[in-house]
Amino acid sequence: xxxxxxxxxxxxxxxxxxxxxxxxxxxxxxxxxxxxxxxxxxxxxxxxxxxxxxxxxxxxxxxxxxxxxxxxxxxxxxxxxxxxxxxxxxxxxxxxxxxxxxxxxxxxxxxxxxxxxxxxxxxxxxxxxxxxxxxxxxxxxxxxxxxxxxxxxxxxxxxxxxxxxxxxxxxxxxxxxxxxxxxxxxxxxxxxxxxxxxxxxxxxxxxxxxxxxxxxxxxxxxxxxxxxxxxxxxxxxxxxxxxxxxxxxxxxxxxxxxxxxxxx
Amino acid sequence: xxxxxxxxxxxxxxxxxxxxxxxxxxxxxxxxxxxxxxxxxxxxxxxxxxxxxxxxxxxxxxxxxxxxxxxxxxxxxxxxxxxxxxxxxxxxxxxxxxxxxxxxxxxxxxxxxxxxxxxxxxxxxxxxxxxxxxxxxxxxxxxxxxxxxxxxxxxxxxxxxxxxxxxxxxxxxxxxxxxxxxxxxxxxxxxxxxxxxxxxxxxxxxxxxxxxxxxxxxxxxxxxxxxxxxxxxxxxxxxxxxxxxxxxxxxxxxxx
Numbered sequence: 001x002x003x004x005x006x007x008x009x010x011x012x013x014x015x016x017x018x019x020x021x022x023x024x025x026x027x028x029x030x031x032x033x034x035x036x037x038x039x040x041x042x043x044x045x046x047x048x049x050x051x052x053x054x055x056x057x058x059x060x061x062x063x064x065x066x067x068x069x070x071x072x073x074x075x076x077x078x079x080x081x082x083x084x085x086x087x088x089x090x091x092x093x094x095x096x097x098x099x100x101x102x103x104x105x106x107x108x109x110x111x112x113x114x115x116x117x118x119x120x121x122x123x124x125x126x127x128x129x130x131x132x133x134x135x136x137x138x139x140x141x142x143x144x145x146x147x148x149x150x151x152x153x154x155x156x157x158x159x160x161x162x163x164x165x166x167x168x169x170x171x172x173x174x175x176x177x178x179x180x181x182x183x184x185x186x187x188x189x190x191x192x193x194x195x196x197x198x199x200x201x202x203x204x205x206x207x208x209x210x211x212x213x214x215x216x217x218x219x220x221x222x223x224x225x226x227x228x229x230x231x232x233x234x235x236x237x238x239x240x241x242x243x244x245x246x247x248x249x250x251x252x253x254x255x256x257x258x259x260x261x262x263x264x
Numbered sequence: 265x266x267x268x269x270x271x272x273x274x275x276x277x278x279x280x281x282x283x284x285x286x287x288x289x290x291x292x293x294x295x296x297x298x299x300x301x302x303x304x305x306x307x308x309x310x311x312x313x314x315x316x317x318x319x320x321x322x323x324x325x326x327x328x329x330x331x332x333x334x335x336x337x338x339x340x341x342x343x344x345x346x347x348x349x350x351x352x353x354x355x356x357x358x359x360x361x362x363x364x365x366x367x368x369x370x371x372x373x374x375x376x377x378x379x380x381x382x383x384x385x386x387x388x389x390x391x392x393x394x395x396x397x398x399x400x401x402x403x404x405x406x407x408x409x410x411x412x413x414x415x416x417x418x419x420x421x422x423x424x425x426x427x428x429x430x431x432x433x434x435x436x437x438x439x440x441x442x443x444x445x446x447x448x449x450x451x452x453x454x455x456x457x458x459x460x461x462x463x464x465x466x467x468x469x470x471x472x473x474x475x476x477x478x479x480x481x482x483x484x485x486x487x488x489x490x491x492x493x494x495x496x497x498x499x500x501x502x503x504x505x506x507x508x509x510x511x512x513x514x515x516x517x518x519x520x
Binding site for chain 2: 147149150152153154155156157158159163167168171172174246248249
């Protein structure tokens with residue numbers, strides 16, 4: 001088990017270490033470079049020195065992210081079900097769903113500020129706007145991919161439309177739903193940061209902005225590292241939830257995934 | 265007189281294909297008495313599955329009469345256990361939960377459904393698999409589970425659409441014997457679609473032979489072999505004669 005874990009994550013870790021080492025050496029050798037691009041050791045130092053401030057600003061960002069993601073999940077699921085209700089609802093809603101994604105959400109963020117003020121709400125709305133789309137589309141695709149013969153079987157049993165949805169189509173769409181949720185989770189932190197950039201009292205986004213304005217570059221990088229850690233943690237959390245919810249899925253696919261080393 | 269389990273009288277069905285109507289079934293007459301095992305053979309693509317869809321209430325005939333237990337008026341869905349060609353087990357449900365799917369549709373309380381499923385699995389030798397997921401089962405086992413699901417939903421009337429078509433010869437034989445055992449234990453009426461003349465002779469009381477499309481009933485053959493049946497009976501003279509005869513009839517219908 002441990003070896004497997006090492007085999008999965010070891011190579012990426014070694015690559016990161018090697019790149020950091022090259023960066024460190026280059027930054028030490030050339031002081032001009034170090035001024036515009038702080039060395040890894042300087043970033044780590046800034047991270048430790050400013051830990052209290054970083055931590056204090058992480059909490060609001062995390063709150064916005066999680067709340068936005070939760071609302072996006074509910075909204076995405078509802079949209080997927082509505083899309084799936086009939087040929088006509090799909091025809092009516094799907095194009096608008098796509099068009100909604102052509103709008104640069106960052107451009108909407110200042111408007112949110114005008115509408116909702118300097119509260120947590122505009123950030124949550126931005127996160128939600130980033131996240132609902134992958135969830136809705138992935139789940140709708142999952143619902144649409146139900147086996148026609150299976151639907152026929154349920155119909156022959158006299159199942160109602162909702163029974164078919166609840167017993168067969170929704171459970172069958174769960175793997176797709178989790179794929180969408182995974183993508184949404186990686187977007188979500190970025191969404192919160194974008195929301196904070198426009199105006200906030202606390203949060204990693206505004207912290208980064210303040211640090212940039214005072215040319216404290218190592219601190220900016222330290223905040224970026226924290227953002228990345230947050231995204232990774234959410235991604236990991238979704239994976240854990242998926243494994244707990246869909247034990248059957250992973251049991252049946254363990255040997256089918258491409259790129260996995262054979263077990264010998 | 266008691267009405268037959270299934271009565272099909274003069275049923276015709278056409279589909280639109282592009283601009284022209286495609287005639288699938290032409291005035292089919294068929295009867296399944298209570299407790300009878302009936303096989304339905306025909307050349308591929310002749311419309312057997314369409315006939316099943318009509319009986320299961322998934323589609324309506326253009327003309328003619330279909331009655332389950334003499335009931336002409338009401339919907340036929342839910343009145344027969346329909347088993348499609350693929351086992352179609354739900355991968356997220358354990359074997360036991362798959363078997364009780366039909367009871368979920370009927371809103372039977374879970375505890376009672378579980379007990380019934382467990383009892384059935386026990387009786388037909390699948391209790392060891394109750395807690396497993398379908399992905400871990402072999403093809404033959406999945407078909408058996410699908411059959412038990414069908415039986416638990418509707419034990420008295422089973423519509424089986426080539427359930428063993430995709431299995432290898434040995435697995436198929438063991439599934440066939442298992443089905444005969446099950447049929448006798450639950451005293452069901454069975455309508456069984458197959459391509460395989462030997463399978464039909466081994467299992468059925470009567471065999472309906474359908475023509476190529478549009479399907480008509482070419483012949484109804486009584487199978488006069490003693491029960492309980494065994495594979496050895498297929499090698500005896502009466503079975504061989506019937507097999508030859510039906511094969512000849514079907515070969516004439518095979519267009520390609």
